[in-house]
Amino acid sequence: MTTAPGQVPVAPQVPRHPLDPEPVRATKARAVFALGLMAAVTGLFVGGIVPAAVALQLSRQARREAYASGGFLTGAAWLRRGERLAWTGLVLAAVTLVTVVVIGVVQLAEAPFGHDYPSTVD
Incomplete structure (x- = not known):
């Protein structure tokens, strides 16, 4: 049922059971959002690996719990x-x-190979 052209159709509300949470x-x-933010902020210092791994593991658990709850747990946007x-x-x-690693390899390649003896040694 629409009330005027251009408006969104109005869906009737299904009454909820009084015992539904x-x-x-x-x-x-x-927690996933906070850990993800910490991982992004400290990612350049390689310290973001641990919070990122924990955030990804928690997000899997949270998605399973939200699916099992039947729609009573929200927060999917925060998880994403x-x-x-x-x-x-x-990344x-x-x-x-x-x-x-690239800088280390380049510096290693520029280093002299072998012993660098003084000019007085034959």
Whole structure:
């Protein structure tokens, strides 16, 4: 049923059972977001690996719990944001590690090979 052209159709509300719990935001969703943010901030210093791994593990648990709750646990947007930030932290840490390895290999390649004896030694 629509009330005027251009408006969104109005769906009738299904009455809830009085014993149904109220929908509530999952506490793990907030923790995943905080850990993902910490991972993204410290990703360049390679310290973001640990919070990113914990955030990704918690997000898997939170998704399973939200599915099992039948819609009474909310916070999927916070989970998505936290997962994205965690992956960003992992990518930043990987970029840092690759950069350090490349710099190390280049410096090792520029180092003189063998012994560098003084000019007085035959």
